[in-house]
Amino acid sequence: METGIWRTPKSWPDVEEKESQSATIYMKRHSATPLILTSFTYFDIRKDAVRNQIRAWCYADDVSPSHFRIHADTWADNLLYTAKVGWIAIPGGHTGILGGTCLVAPHEPDQDKKWNGIRIPFQEVFSRTPKIFICLNYIDIGRSWSIETFTENVTTSSFDAVFTSRNPNVDVWSAGATWIAYEDDLDSVEGGSIYSGYWTGSKAQSWEGTVRNIAQ
Structure with a gap:
């Protein structure tokens, strides 16, 4: 890759x-x-x-x-x-890794701020439930700016892509994401996430650490 x-x-x-x-x-x-x-x-x-x-x-x-x-x-x-x-x-x-994109475009701001019904089928079936990496590639939001994407209900053949805002003042008009699904024992592939759960105003936040050497 x-x-x-x-x-x-x-x-x-x-x-x-x-x-x-x-x-x-x-x-x-x-x-x-x-x-x-x-x-x-x-x-x-x-x-x-x-x-x-x-x-x-x-x-x-x-x-x-x-x-x-x-x-x-x-x-x-x-x-x-x-x-x-x-x-x-x-x-x-x-083998063992698939990817694609997905988009939800209701063209009206969703009142519940969440869509759960975006079922994404894999191009082929995994032998066991894969891990999924997902990130935003399309954003159309208004009033205030807050949006998140994550996955739910992952199976060997499909998953739900969720787009949501925790802020009730956000209008999410449409949103899209890039995703990668991979077998959890695939050599030299590892994933994770970083989340900031607090607001610091104008102060910048950063993280540092180490990544385990998974090169073969």
Whole structure:
């Protein structure tokens, strides 16, 4: 597998509303077309849109064994000043690991702030229940900004992707995620999460630690 991070090339004074920024990413040549998955690692977006709404989407297309096109888009009256997009290339035919994207787009803010019915089927059935990594790649929320994605009801053939806000003042218009499912004994793959359960105002938070060496 191969990974990287791409940053949008424009300086913030030059960006425009409803703009798509993109670039061609060159990889080590794969024997077959890989699966490319993307997620935001950072974005800086204008906050004074109508309904205080923020909209951002990252994705890849035009994928070949040697390169692909990566995008960071916004639309309507938003300005995406800067974005960083992380990407991973999963080789075609790799066993024990699957991936994809999912999107919920009701176009009306949900009153319960949670959707549980987004059932995602795997492309093939695992021999036992896999672990799942999930992260946001599409955001369209308003009024206040708070959104979370996680998984529930994981089986060998499918799982529920949940998009929710714990803040009752948030309008979640639509949201999407990138996901990777993998067998829990797959060599050289390990996952986890970091959560900040408190608010520190303008103070930045950071974490540090070690990752167990799982290279074979």
